[in-house]
Amino acid sequence: MNEVIRVLVADDHAVVRAGIVALLAAEPGIEVIGEAVDGEHAVELALSLRPDLVVIDVRMPKLTGDVATARIRERAPEVRVLVLTTYESDASILSAIEAGASGYLLKAAPAEELIAGVRSVAAGEVALSPTIAAQLVARMREPAPAALTPRETEVLRLVADGLSNREIGERLFLGESTVKTHLLRTFEKLGVNDRTRAVTLAMQRGLI
Amino acid sequence: MNEVIRVLVADDHAVVRAGIVALLAAEPGIEVIGEAVDGEHAVELALSLRPDLVVIDVRMPKLTGDVATARIRERAPEVRVLVLTTYESDASILSAIEAGASGYLLKAAPAEELIAGVRSVAAGEVALSPTIAAQLVARMREPAPAALTPRETEVLRLVADGLSNREIGERLFLGESTVKTHLLRTFEKLGVNDRTRAVTLAMQRGLI
């Protein structure tokens, strides 16, 4: 690898963007060729600049990191994507990887880890933060990944808003019994037995 | 103001720290004299280095930003504090300002705003992000700031964990009726009428 690694940095937070750029630009063999401030912008620049890799934040305006990743990989498969997240427990970890991300690091990671991650991904390898790798393995071991159906998610979101089963039924043009069925199934998937815990768990996992 | 502004940067995220440092160090008249990786470290360095101001993240290991702010202001009142947050709706905004912070900016703020904020605070002024300023005003207008008592917070946290009133009573050595009393008062303060909505609201406001 004697070529310079050309990197596009995408993050809506100015300070974070500056941080990634500062860390990467200081490294020999790494060059930051562009900065994007939201998801759409990231996709545009990725397609026009064709960097070796994009360092992208999961949570961004306009397009979330995982959707942006999918768009980039779809139209420019040779561009690799390294996703950054603030939270260890983010539902988008899985979806970003499914979307074709080659790495997933925590923002809390030390600078060396980020730089090593960039080099690994540019070299065609995969880069995962240890905690995220452990989480992936854990999810694989669990038989049920607790993926909620669209309807279940919809119902749970209304529960989070404090609506009763009857009110949810009215809102969704469903019978109260149907709402309860969805909810019961949701409880089962999440391994809880009351609506409140279901909501907090779903929020923590980024499900709603 | 012909002197150089001496700044201490405290953030547990390496990339964010690097970003703030990069943005500030590039400015004439601003010098970064130290970096802290957690709350305790920030207090230590603030006391030993005596910077003109500390740029500090709200959420940090060991000591949260507001507590660290209070400690610094207590033992070194001449050191000003500028707090950074990721979230607009953070309960710690108020407590940080009460603790003596001179400014409160969003990490999503453009670089110029951060730099202007640093200069303002160093000059003895106050720096607030527009959205945060608006939020403060809104809170002032509301008669009840919905501050929960320690007991109410404790009960609500257990509710969030999915415990029933009876279970919470057992856990806290209280009667079930007492738990209900606390909850009812909590509902009133938050303006809701069911436990689930109370929990989601409290989570959104950073109360639990």
Next chain:
DNA sequence: GCAGGAGTCCACCGATCGGTGGACCCGAGA
């Protein structure tokens, strides 16, 4: 010294929820 708020406790009732055990339709994939 006394008001007021936090914390504790009680009884009681109607409403809602959790849980069970069904049933039917329909579309996708084996």
Next chain:
DNA sequence: TCTCGGGTCCACCGATCGGTGGACTCCTGC
């Protein structure tokens, strides 16, 4: 073709919750 899973619906029951209206202790502040 037929199975399987998502989505819809129903009845029924006991458990729990929301809400009311009290009452008693502390402790802090005016």
